[in-house]
Amino acid sequence: MFIDEIRKIGWDATTERIMSKTDADVLRALNKTHCDVDDLMAMISPAGAKYLEPMAALSRKYTRERFGNTVNMFIPVYITNACTNSCVYCGFHVENKMKRIVLTEDEIKREYQAIKALGPFDNLLILTGENPVLANVDYIARALDLAKPYFNNLQIEVMPLKMEDYALLRQHGLNGVICFQETYNEARYKVYHPRGMKSNYEWRLNGYDRMGQAGVQRIGMGALIGLEDWRTEIAMLGYHLRYLEKTYWQTHYSVNFPRMRPSENGGFQPNVVMSDRELAQVTFAMRIFDHDVDISYSTRETSDMRNHMATLGVTTMSAESHTDPGGYACYPNALEQFHVADSRTTPEVVADLKRMGVQPVWKSWDRSFDIPTMNPCVAV
DSSP states (O other), X not given: OHHHHXXXXXXXXXXXXXXXXXXXXXXXXXXXSSOOHHHHHHHHSTGGGGGHHHHHHHHXXXXXXXXXXXXXXXXXXXXXXXXXXXXXXXXXXXXXXXXXXXXXXXXXXXHHHHHHHHSOOXXXXXXXXXXXXXXXXXXXXXXXXXHTTXXXXXXXXXXXXXXXXXXXXXXXXXXXXXXXXXXXXXXXXXXXOOSSGGGOHHHHHTHHHHHHHTTOSEEEEEEOBTSSOHHXXXXXXXXXXXXXXXXXXXXXXXXEOOBOOOOSSSOOOOSSOOOHHHHHHHHHHHHHHOSSSEEEEOTTSOHHHHHHHTTTTOOEEEOSOOOSTTTTTTOTTSOOSSOOSOOOOHHHHHHHHHHTTOXXXXXXXXXXXXXXXXXXXXXX
């Protein structure tokens, strides 16, 4: 389990290593064909910030070699905001006095139909709050079943599950799971997640191993930028990615770096703020570190940032997203989980991508590829 590995690494020691990196360390990383986590640390360090131009060129080169001039399109759908957690930064916080919505089967189908009317989306991400009573495995399985007539590639972003539950959901068409560790800093984790299921750092972190053991074909991961030092978070993400790729090597991986924005209404304020230039630095560094990993940007980022990075490293992108349950057809005025910064319509996103020479890809998976078996290639 990765929990055993990360406890050997140490948060503070990793921060010190990153901050000690020199220009020579960065140049050595940029001249290597295959980088390790130490090279990643150099590229995301303060010293690495001076080398954005050569990093951008390398990132573009590796992205085009592996993915061509394409960006995979996906769309998220929230089917409930019911949650038992008290994450201090989240709009779905259990103590937030808001209307809790759990979509019915008919409402879920209406959402799917509304999404298909927006564009030829075939990659769907189904999201819930963490509520094992109202949004349990059976509810998620039914949402997957209802989605199969409309979409080929089905992913979920829900509470961490047992390995057996992931295997069961594969029988219902599940192709991928996205889970954000939020912060890899175990010593500070409960500051942000004081109560609820999500307060268990070890259960959440070991969830990725359970996904791999269940043979999940695609695993998405990331840290929430704004809680702790972002450089250390990204280094830990690099360690985690390398561990998973070695241990569950048949699985395909994606990473995301969602940034918290300062709140204008007195809500939770991020402890650290990552600038656009720093987000670009992280994106370039991750692509140079791992040529094959998908790098995803959501509508949390601005249209200008997403347009720019679509030619330099990003390979997966959402469009016309609603982060409120039922937001496409049923309950358009429900509370958003986070603010959407890119409000362009799907045709506008597509037009901008094509204008830059990037081809949107709507279908990247087919049901005939699904083999609902356990992962036979777990390293021991």
